[in-house]
Amino acid sequence: MKKHLLSAGDLSRDDAELILQTAEELRSLADRPIKKLPALRGRTIVNLFFEDSTRTRISFEAAAKRLSADVINFSAKGSSLSKGESLKDTALTLEAMGADAVVVRHWASGAPHLLANAGWSRSSVINAGDGTHEHPTQALLDAFTMWRHLGDLDGRRIAIVGDVLHSRVARSNALLLRTLGAEVTLVAPPTLLPYGVDGWGVETSYDLDGVLPKTDVVMMLRVQRERMNAAFFPTVREYSRRYGLDGRRMANLQDHTIVMHPGPMIRGMELTADVADSERSVIVEQVTNGVAVRMAVLYLLLGGSEPALGGAEPFETPRPSAPQGPLAPGGEE
Amino acid sequence: MTDYLIRNARILGGEPTDLLVKGGVIDRIGDGLTAEGAEIIEADGLIALPGLVDLHTHLREPGREDAETVDTGTLAAALGGFTAVHAMANTDPVADTAGVVEQVWRLGREAGHCDVFPVGAVTVGLAGERLAELGAMADSAARVRVFSDDGKCVSDAVLMRRALEYVKAFEGVVAQHAQEPRLTEDAQMNEGELSGRLGLRGWPAVAEEAIIARDCLLAAHVDSRLHVCHVSTAGSVEIVREAKNKGWPVTAEACPHHLLLTDELAATYDPIYKVNPPLRSATDVEALRVGLADGTIDVVATDHAPHPHEDKDCEWQAAAFGMLGLETALSIVQKAMVDTGLLDWAGVAERMSAKPAEIGRLAGHGRPLAAGEPANLVLYDPEVTRVVDPTETASLSRNTPYAGMELPGRVVSTFLRGKPTVLDGKPA
DSSP: OOSOBOOGGGOOHHHHHHHHHHHHHHHGGGGSSOOOOOTTTTOEEEEEESSOOHHHHHHHHHHHHHTTOEEEEEEOOOOSSSOOSOHHHHHHHHHHHTOSEEEEEESSTTHHHHHHHSSSOOSEEEEEEETTTBOHHHHHHHHHHHHHHHSOOTTOEEEEESOOTTOHHHHHHHHHHHHTTOEEEEEOOGGGSOTTGGGGSSEEESOHHHHGGGOSEEEEOOOOGGGGGGTSSSOHHHHHHHHOBOHHHHTTSOTTOEEEOOSOOOBTTTBOHHHHTSTTBOHHHHHHHHHHHHHHHHHHHHTTTSOSSTTOOOOOOSOTTSOOSTTSOOSOO | OOOEEEEEEEETTOSEEEEEEETTEEEEEETTOOOTTOEEEEOTTOEEEEOEEEEEEOOOTTTOTTTOOHHHHHHHHHHTTEEEEEEOSOSSSOSOSHHHHHHHHHHHHHHOSSEEEEOBOSBGGGOSSSBOOHHHHHHSTTOOOEEOOTTSOOOOHHHHHHHHHHGGGGTOEEEEOOOOTGGGTTOOEEOSHHHHHHTOOEEOHHHHHHHHHHHHHHHHHHTOOEEEOSOOSHHHHHHHHHHHHTTOSEEEEEOHHHHHOOGGGGGGOOGGGOOSSOOOOHHHHHHHHHHHHHTSSOEEOOOBOOOOGGGTSSOGGGSOOOBOOTTTHHHHHIIIIITTTSOOHHHHHIIIIIHHHHHTTOSSSSOOSOTTSBOOEEEEEEEEEEEOOGGGOSSSOOOOTTTTOEEEEEEEEEEETTEEEEETTEEO
8 A cells, every 4th residue: 555545546446455355354443332443543534625525535534433443523614716825835724733534625737746756745545535536444434335245246237327427427437447357338418528538448328228227336426507507407306407417227137237327416406316215225324334434544554554453363364364363453442 | 438349250150350449339340350459359150149138128117126126237238248238127116107108218328238229118007998199209308119918919900900009100110919808818828738737827829829820911011111029830830921922011029938948847836937928838848949040030139037035935726827037048059059950150140130129120129140239248158058047137126047957158248339248247
């Protein structure tokens, strides 16, 4: 593992699989009465959010706390137009406080990259979503969810449907799923596919109905209604008719196909209520998995290679490459 | 006034010869010259070029004296071999009245490092709504001939037509910043595969090309001079080439950074590489070089754009557009054009001195190095290399994209009307 997690493209297949395997072990904690491990005791993790995202923030917060890290939430809202404290000064402040890791959400693409590389701070940087660039932990939790349902992703077909142009989730998923051997198809109206997408090494399609019967996973992306004001599509109704997932379309899926959504979803626009609440929907499970995956990322970036506590019972696992020792449940907490 | 005997300089890269500079003019050129009382300048191995003329400089004064002043900017120009610069109008207040252009012109005279020719704004406040008093600026002491809303595009077709027509009365030229505004809202970098991957809003080539095509047609229609600023795409080169083939009154410039750097640098998210128009693809760079070599692109202009550190030490999206250019321009042109065999030194003199002076209608600049001509000249050593150190720049700002890069060549001396502004690479 590298020191930072900035892009899903930074992960080798081994890295990604290690994270998924670690997450699998950690996930079982959720079912235990005591959900806490001592692995990151004494470490400080800062959630640095320049953009609102309650879901992502509490997911990281829960993950860090279950590993016994100290968590500081730092909300530094501001846009390019109404700049508050600069990213640099914020970074210097956090460095002075001695943060071990900074989980950053930012409205500007590349901000985590800058934080990691500008020499302002020595912390590990974890990208929790930057502009319209990437959201690698979302991709990891998505892959983890798929992996739990479908097993190995090699050769699996995954359709990512909706506003790919503005989606950091789509970018990270396209990168990670390819690394894991899956075949990705981006489905969107041509206006919502990025210029130059042909070079991404994924399939694209404008025809959702043509893609659905062949796919193992349907991932629906959030589409902002306001996009129609910039002529990306004519009306919400037309969008839903062409690219929304409803009961009729769901009937064309294979039996094992799952339906995902990174949230927050707009029922009736991207998918209808009957789809969101169906057996195929793993949307709520994605949230649970998000905590486990983020625990795995924090653990591997910060503590990973050495046992955190001497004499802890090795955590029993059927997977040989999983880390030992430090994942043992902490007795005293 | 001291006379100077420059010995063994290679004029336009030719055979070594001597030049006697006397009374602000080139008195004589020939082998083995002697002159009583003249200061001797040994120029073995140095190339003599006519003093460079920049059609596109941001001096930032008045308004952003934290980024650059007329004094610091023109010193940087002299160190880069320039004897004249055109100061762009996007200052604060905007150079849209005779008062502001005269102020900038006067500051240039006081600094004395090189001649400053203010560019007048085309529209009041660069707002693109109504014409500024172009005639008053033309008639002022600053004698403005180049008009531009640079930084913003005169996107309104009627306004552009009227501006082109109006400046004919005083032999003016409209220098267009070609950028269709709607196609480039919040645009951050060249639109291509990389912009999609990086999640940075794209600045498509078509947004430049569509305006250039329209403006070429307008210039032909009203038979007035159009100059296209900072051409950056292969398609733009093609459009300008076609317009010239038809005999239309169109000239164009390219910037050094567009002749060397590509959009791949945006992958660093380091805003030092953020510029408008953006760095483009390698194909575009190649097309610009070919266009500059064959004369489609008339001029190299720096678009020297100083910015204080804090405007570049931040998120890409929040950072200012622009990069320094004056002190590195000649080296970049050597690297991109001369060392590649695309242009000889006579060609460099044409595109960095004669042509820009002609477009700006400057009488005393861009003249050949010949007896009787004004002694505006630069001595340049093409054989040395240097590593660019941003802290060594004369500019108040440090935003050079070439930091740490090894570049060929060095400006040794610059003379403005017979008076050295730079000697041995240092301010005279």
